[in-house]
């Protein structure tokens with residue numbers, strides 16, 4: 001268990017084996033993301049789409065999908081990072097270099113199923129808003145990192161979208177908040193150790 005604080009309260013987050021130090025030191029978005037991936041794993045058939053890959057969420061999600069034979073697709077818009085991530089492409093992991101939102105529909109057709117979990121962590125803050133809106137109606141759970149950051153948390157269309165979801169859970173255990181939204185799963189209720197507030 002790793003400790004953090006949400007709204008001033010102490011919380012504990014269960015992480016997959018080996019990921020605890022990462023969560024504590026760098027990957028503040030990983031606890032809630034992992035929890036949502038586990039819900040999806042139990043309840044849905046769809047794949048996982050990640051907007052913005054890197055050293056933390058990508059390997060963690062890759063580990064999860066590789067044991068479950070579910071696809072992880074990482075969308076990258078940075079050539080250097082695309083090449084890095086491609087080098088360690090695993091079975092059940094595809095990396096796509098694009099900025100085009102409609103790539104999502106093409107990938108749904110290619111894999112013959114929708115994405116169950118969407119994770120928005122694109123490099124450019126301004127790019128996150130369109131991805132957020134594009135994925136919101138398409139996935140069972142939408143997770144977004146740095147939701148409080150300028151031009152993301154401050155965007156009124158994002159705030160209205162957040163409020164339109166039935167279920168919302170925010171992990172404020174680091175200054176860069178992570179949010180999980182769903183119309184299907186009460187993430188807060190199942191994520192008993194984290195407060196769900198916006």
Ligand SMILES: C[S@@+](CC[C@H](N)C(=O)[O-])C[C@H]1O[C@@H](n2cnc3c(N)ncnc32)[C@H](O)[C@@H]1O
Nearest residue numbers: 052053054055056057058076078081121122123
């Ligand atoms: C916020 S990072 C994504 C981090 C990723 N979701 C993770 O948890 O590892 C956004 C973008 O910055 C680039 N990037 C990834 N890891 C990086 C790093 N360690 N330093 C600088 N840029 C990075 C990639 O192009 C990525 O799409």
